[in-house]
Amino acid sequence: MAEDERQKYGGQAVVEGVMMRSPRYFAVACRRETDGRIILRVENVESSLKGLKWLNKPFLRGSLALIDSLLMGYKALAFSAGVQIQADSELAAKQDGPSQSAGALSGEEQRLKEDASKPINNIAIGTTTMIAMIIAIALFWGVPTLVSGFVQHLEHWTNLSWKQGLSLNLVDSLIQIALFLGYIGLISRMNHVQRIFQYHGAEHKSINALESGLDLTVENARGASRIHPRCGTNFIFIVIVVHFLVVALFGRPIPVERVLIRLAVLPIVAGIAYEILKFAGSHRDKKWAQWMIAPGLALQYLTTRVPDDSQLEVALESLKAVWSKEHERAETPEEQQTEEPAAAVA
Secondary structure (H helix, E strand, O other): OOHHHHOOOEEEEEOOEEEEEOOOEEEEEEEOOOOOOEEEEEEEOOOOOHHHHHHOOOOOHHHHHHHHHHHHHHHHHHHHHHHHHHHHHHHHHHHHOOOOOHHHHHHHHHHHHHHHHOOOOOHHHHHHHHHHHHHHHHHHHHHHHHHHHHHHHHHOOOOOOHHHHHHHHHHHHHHHHHHHHHHHHHHOOOHHHHHHHHHHHHHHHHHHHHHOOOOOOHHHHHOOOOOOOOOHHHHHHHHHHHHHHHHHOOOOOOHHHHHHHHHHOHHHHHHHHHHHHHHHHHOOOOHHHHHHOHHHHHHHHHHOOOOOHHHHHHHHHHHHHHHHHHHHHHOOOHHHOOOOOOOOOO
């Protein structure tokens, strides 16, 4: 497979596992904590965003990729959490009824297998996504607006000059960065989050091994970097920088207008940030590209941890599943290929 095709693979850490996706498929692999088994689920990339395919163009596809990634990420998280809940329920049932027959236990395993084969449920995903977005808006746009407004009041700035407005917008962006870093630093102290960060590192190492043309083995992934230029952490940092530059063009209106403007320009910001990330990722061997994304790469040392071999095994299981499905499709006659390729994601 060509090198540019290998760069169409991405992923995300989930609960005790990793979600990987290719242009047309995604897989979630999770290790059950109770017995160590790896549960794998592979699905076609859903076409729920077909009506937005017109956005799959340069400087527009960033919004499509962002929405697509959010929905798929929450689906993967829901599935991985379900795997652990099911495992805990089985363990509790065994402890409550140690005299259960072997046939009954095999029946439980059969139900687990059936649950893993069902399409990942989307019912609670939309609600969870909306709540998360409301909290994000309040935290990353509302708080900076209030703080910079307080600074403006202290300085008695009324009719702001362009430079004063630019300064206050810069204050907003610096607060957003501080909130983001503080949030990452706070949650990284939690044990379960540290494990997710290890799986995040396993995802990056596996993708880097793939893009280097290496066989997908634990040994090769172990030697790969846990830092990747197309990481979502890098994308968030680029979004904050681009958002500051775009919002600066609108001056310093009243707080309500500022929040509305910042929301309105998000599709533009996401589009620009996505193209920068994609361009830098495809030119990662160039010095100027390395400098362009250096801050975002540095942030990944906070959001990733060095994984152990068992975590690499899970990440590789997920990646090999979508890799295999793409190769199977490539060998299928074109007239039998019905699904459309999904938008590339970071």
